[in-house]
Amino acid sequence: MPAPETPELLIRPYRDEDFSEVSGLESAGVHEPYRSAVFVRQMGALAPATFLVAVSGTTVVGFTVGLIVQDDPGQAWILRMMVKDGFRHRGIGTMLLRAICGVLHGRSVTTISITVSPKNEPAVRLYHQEGFVQASLARGYFGESEDRFVMKRTA
Ligand SMILES: CC(C)(COP(=O)(O)OP(=O)(O)OC[C@H]1O[C@@H](n2cnc3c(N)ncnc32)[C@H](O)[C@@H]1OP(=O)(O)O)[C@@H](O)C(=O)NCCC(=O)NCCS
Incomplete structure (x- = not known):
């Protein structure tokens, strides 16, 4: 049929x-x-140029991924920011964030955005400390009960 x-x-x-x-x-x-x-x-x-890892000895202890918006190359989003358990709160997240922002700036990005759960205090504090400000609260951004702050800073 x-x-x-x-x-x-x-x-x-x-x-x-x-x-x-x-x-x-x-x-x-x-x-x-x-x-x-x-x-x-x-x-x-x-996105190999904006996919960075933090390496301690021979071990990858963190990574971050940024992506430049296709039709608006002045805008970029950080999609991931992760430090391995046991290596947190030692400055690695700050180093990764500074590094990815530097790479994006070097590629003529002017604004960097990131989404973060309002409950994720370590990440919210890290982003605030590095100059990100809350631009909006996106309700249900990743589905029901999955609200996210959208935070932005100048690259
Ligand atoms: C968010 C994350 C990347 C931070 O990485 P990190 O290496 O621990 O960050 P740093 O050591 O550079 O800390 C920078 C700031 O973040 C905040 N912070 C980090 N850990 C914290 C904690 N356990 N509680 C509260 N604030 C914390 C502090 O403001 C800290 O500054 P300080 O050292 O002057 O107090 C890490 O906690 C992580 O990988 N979490 C799981 C994944 C995740 O949630 N990613 C973010 C998704 S949006």
Whole structure:
């Protein structure tokens, strides 16, 4: 039996209003168990210049990923900022944040944005300390009960 025709199929760029439906599809995807590995591989291929790691001896103890907005290269987002448990509160997060902001500045970025859970006190404090200010509170940003502060600073 031939597949039913799909009426009025349209291919268009993603918009914010697509968030819930696309998130549903993404979480049902075959790569769900490999989500972290997929992200690391993709960022390593797509954004190697703004994917930094902190190395202690031979061990990676932290990393950060920034991404420059495709159609607005003055804008960038920091997508990840992570320091390994046991190495936290020793200044590594500050060093990573300063390094990624420096790299983005060197690429003519003027504004850097980051989202953070209002409950994540260490991260909120770190970003405040490094000059980020709260631009807005995005309710349900990552789904129900997952509010995020959007914080910004000049690069
Ligand atoms: C947020 C994070 C990256 C900070 O890294 P870090 O290496 O511990 O940060 P630093 O040692 O450079 O600390 C910088 C500032 O952050 C704040 N901070 C760090 N750890 C803190 C803690 N446990 N409680 C409160 N504030 C803390 C402090 O203001 C600190 O400044 P201070 O040393 O003068 O007190 C780290 O806690 C982490 O990886 N958390 C889990 C992942 C995460 O939440 N990432 C952020 C997602 S948006």
